[in-house]
Amino acid sequence: GIHKETMKGIASGVCGGHRFGQSIVLSGGYENDVDDGCTFEYTGEGGNDFLGSKLQTGDQRLKGGNLALANCKMHAVPVRVVRRLKSNELRYDGLYKVVAYAEELVDSSNPQGSKVFKFSMERIAGQPALSEERSVGFVGRAQKSRHHGPDDTALVPRHASAEDREYAAWKSEHQRQLLRQAKRAGVKHERIGDKEYRKLYTEQRAGGGS
Structure with a gap:
């Protein structure tokens, strides 16, 4: 299949002694993730109680899938990107590169809070045009918060400069x-x-x- 993991959003494999990301699934699992199509921010794995409170209950570590994506950045290895649609179908959207990654606080106002890894992804040029439909979870919740204020007035979309x-x-x-x-x-x-x-x-x- 296009993504070998059933529960994890990051599928990885080992090559030449290093673990690399093979594919990632965008499904709106993290509220603050931003998906602008050809670029998006992706939160790493670990520390989230997905089956219970849905809250980040611990720090993420630079291991497993997170280390695999970090290695993709270091060695310029592309990653397959898959989006989960409203119909629950998976759609392959091409190859992306990891532009940058950093460890960030989930809540910047709480220095003692949990930390996650954020990966900045960018679609590699020269591929077929991308569909306008975004992943489930990003449409509505994320786009509403990014493009409209509480009184429904338009805001500037959040693009990484x-x-x-x-x-x-x-x-x-x-x-x-x-x-x-x-x-x-x-x-x-x-x-x-x-x-x-x-x-x-x-x-x-x-x-x-x-």
């Missing part, structure tokens, strides 16, 4: 560097909130650093 993509790529690389440094030093990696990352990124850009 070039600067946002640059920041996400910088952040993921910076996190990997910190993890490597902590591992070499034999100490626990201290997590940094997104607000601190943004401040550091702005300071480094102003100073001409990377």
